[in-house]
Amino acid sequence: ASRISSRIRRIKPSPSAAAAERFAALRREGRDIINLAIGEPDFDTPAHIRQAGCDAIERGETRYTPVAGTLALRQAIAAKLKRENGLDYSPRDIIVTCGAKHALFNALSVTVEEGMEVIIPAPFWVSYPDMVLACDGTPVIVQCREEDDFRLTPEALEAAITPKTRWLVFNSPTNPTGTTYTPAQLRALADVLMRHPQVMVLTDDIYEHIRFDDVEAQHLLVIEPALRDRTLLVNGVSKTYAMTGWRIGYAAGPEDIIGALDMLQSQSTSGVSSMSQAAAVVALNSAPTFLPEWVATYRKRRDTAVRLLNEIPGIRARAPGGAFYLYPHCGGLIGKRTPAGKVLETDNDVVIHFLEAGGVMVLAGTAYGLSPYFRMSTATSVEQIEEGCRRIAAAVAELS
Numbered sequence: 001a002s003r004i005s006s007r008i009r010r011i012k013p014s015p016s017a018a019a020a021e022r023f024a025a026l027r028r029e030g031r032d033i034i035n036l037a038i039g040e041p042d043f044d045t046p047a048h049i050r051q052a053g054c055d056a057i058e059r060g061e062t063r064y065t066p067v068a069g070t071l072a073l074r075q076a077i078a079a080k081l082k083r084e085n086g087l088d089y090s091p092r093d094i095i096v097t098c099g100a101k102h103a104l105f106n107a108l109s110v111t112v113e114e115g116m117e118v119i120i121p122a123p124f125w126v127s128y129p130d131m132v133l134a135c136d137g138t139p140v141i142v143q144c145r146e147e148d149d150f151r152l153t154p155e156a157l158e159a160a161i162t163p164k165t166r167w168l169v170f171n172s173p174t175n176p177t178g179t180t181y182t183p184a185q186l187r188a189l190a191d192v193l194m195r196h197p198q199v200m201v202l203t204d205d206i207y208e209h210i211r212f213d214d215v216e217a218q219h220l221l222v223i224e225p226a227l228r229d230r231t232l233l234v235n236g237v238s239k240t241y242a243m244t245g246w247r248i249g250y251a252a253g254p255e256d257i258i259g260a261l262d263m264l265q266s267q268s269t270s271g272v273s274s275m276s277q278a279a280a281v282v283a284l285n286s287a288p289t290f291l292p293e294w295v296a297t298y299r300k301r302r303d304t305a306v307r308l309l310n311e312i313p314g315i316r317a318r319a320p321g322g323a324f325y326l327y328p329h330c331g332g333l334i335g336k337r338t339p340a341g342k343v344l345e346t347d348n349d350v351v352i353h354f355l356e357a358g359g360v361m362v363l364a365g366t367a368y369g370l371s372p373y374f375r376m377s378t379a380t381s382v383e384q385i386e387e388g389c390r391r392i393a394a395a396v397a398e399l400s
């Protein structure tokens with residue numbers, strides 16, 4: 001019998017983490033691989049933020065912090081939510097976590113019991129369903145369609161809600177599709193949610209500043225303030241400030257949930273790294289002057305990748321409204337045969353062929369809940385993207 005709990009035996013390793021290991025292993029073998037599976041900005045943390053971390057260490061800010069995070073950071077987050085999102089939260093309503101990922105996991109673990117359902121629109125960020133399973137809940141996957149730009153429609157949401165629904169997980173811009181929502185589209189989802197008071201909303205806003213569309217970005221809670229008492233807003237500094245390794249995320253929401261999160265952290269991790277918190281204070285309190293240039297860079301890469309991918313027979317790519325991923329359709333390659341005689345039956349076979357024949361790493365749509373697609377990251381240079389697409393084109397040209 002396994003010594004590992006059934007809760008943990010239900011889940012699987014994150015495919016992105018597995019891909020990163022695979023990439024490192026192939027590199028060690030001396031293979032030349034273009035990595036388009038990256039899930040983090042390729043920019044460095046801006047210098048003034050790095051310096052703030054060093055200064056905190058030198059000042060002796062190397063001790064435990066309050067479990068919910070330092071007051072300075074919670075004040076900076078409250079000010080950010082007011083300034084950037086038009087939302088009123090006090091530092092009391094906020095908890096600092098080890099990345100947004102930890103906020104999401106802990107939120108589910110303090111609210112979900114066996115038999116409860118959590119609605120996850122697909123394509124989804126790979127961790128959501130496994131987090132729900134690890135908390136004894138039941139993921140309810142709602143398929144979104146490419147024709148709808150992979151958007152959750154009000155009809156699909158309505159159809160997925162049952163008396164057992166605990167949460168809707170709402171991530172926009174979305175990993176892996178880059179999907180964004182207009183205020184009118186959010187309004188339509190809010191109308192559905194208003195009819196079902198048992199449903200709480202977990203918003204994952206981690207890509208909020210990486211947006212290319214001209215539509216005004218508004219938070220669901222600005223569209224429908226009446227949802228506030230059943231919404232937990234999750235965000236962090238990882239993607240906006242290129243601070244993935246600092247591990248600073250946060251949640252803002254109703255008192256009972258923030259209280260339970262605080263209690264769980266008090267008995268598990270305690271407060272997050274003190275110097276990372278000090279750096280995040282400076283990040284949130286200083287003008288993000290670097291951001292327009294980063295977003296313009298992501299946009300240029302997106303446009304290059306979309307153009308090159310659409311030149312490849314069997315692949316069809318849409319230009320997403322945000323984030324730094326593309327989610328191209330590869331249905332035209334299914335059923336084709338490699339020179340070695342292997343028939344490509346799934347998107348997993350397709351990405352293995354790209355890796356083996358082309359030396360390009362992308363991730364199979366299977367992991368994200370919608371096939372046949374693959375996820376390509378644009379968090380790398382235009383040169384790498386061009387070379388990656390050239391190699392994919394060559395790998396496709398070998399198929400018959």
Ligand code: PLP
Nearest residue numbers: 099100101125175206236238249
């Ligand atoms: N949410 C989404 C949709 C993500 O793609 C990621 C990271 O890839 C995270 C959350 C985690 O962010 P953090 O580094 O703050 O834990």
